[in-house]
Amino acid sequence: MNGVARDFGPEKFPGYRDAPGGERMFLKTFQQAKRFFQILIGFTVLLAGIVMLATPGPGWAAIFGGLAILAAAEIVWARRLLHKLKEQGGRIRDAVLPGNVARNSSPPDAR
Numbered sequence: 001m002n003g004v005a006r007d008f009g010p011e012k013f014p015g016y017r018d019a020p021g022g023e024r025m026f027l028k029t030f031q032q033a034k035r036f037f038q039i040l041i042g043f044t045v046l047l048a049g050i051v052m053l054a055t056p057g058p059g060w061a062a063i064f065g066g067l068a069i070l071a072a073a074e075i076v077w078a079r080r081l082l083h084k085l086k087e088q089g090g091r092i093r094d095a096v097l098p099g100n101v102a103r104n105s106s107p108p109d110a111r
Contacts, residue, residue, distance in 0.1 A: 035073055042069035042078070 046066025052059035064085065070078035 038069060038073040039075070042066050042073060042075070045069060 043066065045062055048057075049059050049062030049064075049066055051057075052062055064082070067078050067082040067085070071082050
């Protein structure tokens with residue numbers, strides 16, 4: 001394993017070992033193509049999010065979405081960055097909304 005992706009081996013596909021050579025090659029090619037497009041879409045959404053930080057649009061949401069797609073494609077650095085951003089988001093939320101105010105606030109009375 002090279003740290004970028006898990007091996008798409010026979011354990012992922014029941015009956016893989018029993019399939020003739022052509023079918024095994026098709027399954028492997030299909031999985032490689034699927035992973036390629038997943039990575040391509042992830043980088044596209046990530047770059048669109050970066051552009052949307054300077055232009056109108058949901059930039060942070062697109063960045064989180066792109067990183068989630070890349071993390072699902074077993075890209076290790078994307079998974080680590082997504083985890084760090086989630087931690088930072090929690091810290092920022094706690095700084096802006098103190099725990100006592102957020103938990104103990106009740107809705108205003110409707111009079």
